[in-house]
Amino acid sequence: MTQAYASDLALFINGSWRMGEGRDALAVLNPATGAAIAELPVASAADLEEALAAAQAGFAEWRMVDVDTRGAILRKAAELIRDRADRIATLLTTEQGKPVGEARGEVVGAAAMFDFYAEEAKRAYGRVLVRPTGQRAMVIKQPVGPVAVFTPWNFPVYLLAKKLAPALAAGCSVIAKPAEECPASTAALMRCLADAGVPANVAQLVYGVPDMISRTLIGSPVIRKVSFTGSTAVGKHLMRLAADGVKRITMELGGHAPVLVFDDVDLDKTLDMLVPQKFRNAGQVCVSPTRFYVHERIYDAFLEGFAARTARLKVGNGLEPGVQMGPLANPRRPEALTGLITDATAQGGRVLAGGEAYGEGFFFQPTLLADVPDTAAIMNTEPFGPVAVTRPFATLDEAIANANRVPFGLAAFAFTDSLRTANLVGDALEAGMVGINSFAISFADAPFGGIKESGFGSEGGPEGLESYLVTKAIHQA
Known part of the structure; x- marks a missing residue:
């Protein structure tokens, strides 16, 4: 272990931080030395089932929270991220390698995501359709449901925020699976959300064997939407898994x-x-x-x-x-x-x-x-x-x-x-x-996404919020 790093790596499930407790563990490496600096607990099948149950219950509650209250919590999270930026940046550099100045810029960018979507959620407008007198027809936007998000190691904090902020703003619950290479910085981001007041069962954080986690989460009927950032090869694999349940997906894949x-x-x-x-x-x-x-x-x-x-x-x-x-x-x-x-x-x-x-x-x-x-x-x-x-x-x-x-x-x-x-x-x-x-x-205010084999769907901007909403038409005679 090193003093600059975290010794309390844990899963976050239903508001509880879960450390070793008999779980398998993965070594976390410092890329500047190649040395192991910590052990990361691996989520078990039981952990994932508990996270899914919590996300299902959390969605039922969180979707009913008014948009102003959700926004206030997200703004508080942004404030906490900025307050803790130096510490989070040190963790990020230690486990990922980038210069600490770049790491701090990434963390501040993550805070901006929460600020933007705290306000953008208020603009999830529907519309009223023209109908004869005495009839009404309207189009409304509603949260898609519990979401599984998968993020890589290159920008672990920023890319996690890019998914969590619009999902939570829309009223979705989330189970996040960041990269196992960078657990301390992503856990620090989740702590900011918890400390800001995101309910215990609304945001979960798991690490472990990627294929087991993706198959379990995407295969569950609880999950209604999948968002992934990573390689084209893995993205195609997750798309196949999502197809069986006709899950909505956003794929930000490789470029060149x-x-x-x-x-x-x-x-x-x-x-x-x-x-x-x-x-x-x-x-x-x-x-x-x-x-x-x-x-x-x-x-x-x-x-x-x-x-x-x-x-x-x-x-x-x-x-x-x-x-x-x-x-x-x-x-x-x-x-x-x-x-x-x-x-x-x-x-x-x-x-x-x-x-x-x-x-x-x-x-x-x-x-x-x-x-x-x-x-x-x-x-x-x-x-x-x-x-x-x-x-x-x-x-x-x-x-x-x-x-x-x-x-x-x-x-x-x-x-x-x-x-x-x-x-x-x-x-x-x-x-x-x-x-x-x-x-x-x-x-934060601009769409980010690709075409061809670089994926589809956008994150950032109004388009990023839209991907976590479903459209419903209501007709009344």
Whole structure:
């Protein structure tokens, strides 16, 4: 154990924090050292059945709580999250690896989610239909029911808040299954909700064997809606499970974001934006810029500037001052990246910076690959790590074709000083979100979601609340 970490990891079921008590346990690792720092209790079948029963009872009660009261509780939760942000950020960095400044930004972003949906819930409007005198017809919105949410390890606090806030605001009860790699930070978020006054049976938190938990929760008739953020492969599996019960689903799946860089940009200014964004959270971001298509007239200068900036990044333990990139979150990632880079260089790609795992823990050098062919695996598989791959293009049509070539469509980016090019690219890119001269695409008031194999449904904005509501038409003669 370390003083910076939590020694009381637990499940949260029906208002009770459940620690070991004879349960199986999983080791939690510090990615900066590779050492085990705690043991996480694993939910049993009995735990899950109790959580389901609580969620069913909690929904019956919570849906009847007026929207102003629900909103006040969510605003209190946001206040507590901000008050505890430093502590939660330290927990997050210790178990996930990102620099503590990035972790604190994530926590503050989570608080913003609760503030937004505390107010947005008041705007779940229906409508009155035109009917003959003496008749009435109306459309109303109601909470869908108990919800199972599954979140990954790359932004464990923010992505959990992104699901909990609209679900609770809508009047749903929730059973959350965050990633087992990051239990302390997600439990700290749940403590804020409990301390803010969310009823004991309305929000549950479980960890354990992912397949067992997903099959149990999604297979239960109690659960009416499933929300998942993670890989496309796992998302397809959960969709199959949900199909048997015709469950409503929101899927935010993998991406492989292209970046188009045109020759009319201020190159130094653009590179100063691109490099930090590529290596934010060690590239473990579903919308991380990864496939860089650069106009051939500026390609060589782009590579030189990108490589120089990459080499200057300070990599280390995220709790240390000045660190710009931490380790990867788990031991699977360095191995996967090594394989992708080996394949790319075997097919003619050039390593201009980084390219290797190193040191204790799960560190990987910030990496730049040039001239990577479309046949390389890394051009078709999301690397989910600190690797940028580049190729030149000659025409706008070629750039668009390259960007849209893969089956993913979560985010895409373009950099140009031409308004006409910006308009054409914004229309043509096949992605749920497009950033033009900006990477700022994730806000509480804006929809976030993909197309093609990057999923469907949106989180954030009014669309995020809508996904936890059902529409009912009432006709009265």
